[in-house]
Amino acid sequence: MNGKEVNEMNIFQYQGQEEDHYTNILMCILDYKDQLILPQFIKGLMADYANDFQFSNLSINVRTKYCPQQSKPYEYIFGIAPYKSGVTHSDLEDNSGSIPDAWICGSNFNLLFEFKIRGTLDEGQISAHKRLLNKEDAQVIRLTWDNVMESLANIKTNDFVLQYLLQNFFDLKNKFKSKRRSSGMPKEIISNINRKNELHFIITGSRAHKPYKVEMAFNGITELLRNDLIGITAARRYIAEYVYLNKDSLPITYEGDSTEINDYCVAPGRAEKKNSWNQWRLGAYFKKS
Known part of the structure; x- marks a missing residue:
């Protein structure tokens, strides 16, 4: 230049x-x-x-x-x-x-x-x-x-x-301001029931604590999968892709885009009662190329 x-x-x-x-x-x-x-x-x-x-x-x-x-x-x-x-x-x-x-x-x-x-x-x-x-x-x-x-x-x-x-x-x-939804959960979320006894993913991070990390938990065993993600959306996209790529070895009922994923969102330093369970469909965050 x-x-x-x-x-x-x-x-x-x-x-x-x-x-x-x-x-x-x-x-x-x-x-x-x-x-x-x-x-x-x-x-x-x-x-x-x-x-x-x-x-x-x-x-x-x-x-x-x-x-x-x-x-x-x-x-x-x-x-x-x-x-x-x-x-x-x-x-x-x-x-x-x-x-x-x-x-x-x-x-x-x-x-x-x-x-x-x-x-x-x-x-x-x-x-x-x-x-x-x-x-x-x-x-x-x-x-x-x-x-x-x-x-x-x-x-x-x-x-x-x-x-x-x-x-x-x-x-x-x-x-970078997006328009806030008027109320309720994000449209991708289908429920927020505690599913700690099933395979679930723990997303840990917040605006003040970055990057975000993703862990997989099942039967009392927790495994770190990623610790360099920029936000919840990026974490869920990673989880959806991970589930798709490993669907044959995971204890889940795979139903294509309708497959239900469980996550537990944790913000460091926040009261535990404010952390949230969420269920969403794989197809909401992952599209096969």
């Missing part, structure tokens, strides 16, 4: 809008040491979509309206918000002045990013971004901040500065 671009994307430079500020921090982390972890991050977000990407001539640009590179064979729009669904818009609404939050480009791909730290995506902005790519049928990949944090959490690096920056970015997620 040239000197001008470096000055425009400085991790210590405050941006006036919250979304711009947090986008700038994330992109600075991804740009560190000639985009050292950027390929891992993109592969974590895109999985098989990125199989044919050529991770050379990488560049990152923030708050730039037009794509900084010429058209490429692979071009995608990323919409990232607490909720995947978008806010509808009127056909008469003018979003032509909409500026993408970030561009990530490589030898044969261009990725446009639109971030929201509250609520949902604005479909008017997404439509305007398609025009920036000159592709009305451009594929839009809608993700949540959980997907972003999971991709970052799975990055392997021995660089202590990067490890420090990533851990601090994980702590920012509390500032």
Whole structure:
């Protein structure tokens, strides 16, 4: 990147809008040491979509309206918000002045990013971004901040500065506000009955005590499975995948996506009576590829 671009994307430079500020921090982390972890991050977000990407001539640009590179064979729009669904818009609404939050480009791909730290995506902005790519049928990949944090959490690096920056970015997620459900349990939860005499998983962690860990418990024996997860959702996704992969050896009645999973959520330092039992279906957190 040239000197001008470096000055425009400085991790210590405050941006006036919250979304711009947090986008700038994330992109600075991804740009560190000639985009050292950027390929891992993109592969974590895109999985098989990125199989044919050529991770050379990488560049990152923030708050730039037009794509900084010429058209490429692979071009995608990323919409990232607490909720995947978008806010509808009127056909008469003018979003032509909409500026993408970030561009990530490589030898044969261009990725446009639109971030929201509250609520949902604005479909008017997404439509305007398609025009920036000159592709009305451009594929839009809608993700949540959980997907972003999971991709970052799975990055392997021995660089202590990067490890420090990533851990601090994980702590920012509390500032990304999702709309709270009006009442009751999350929609994925089907009941909250104590099932300590059956196979169950213990999820331990809280906002103040990270990372989260997952243990498997049965017949009085507890086994640690993971201790590096970023939250309850990530823990349940891991549990669902673990059950699916080990279904033939676990003492459960496997019923595909309808398989019932038991977990016990523990927050260190919290009164035991406030810890919670939960039952949910495997298909709520795990989809076979």
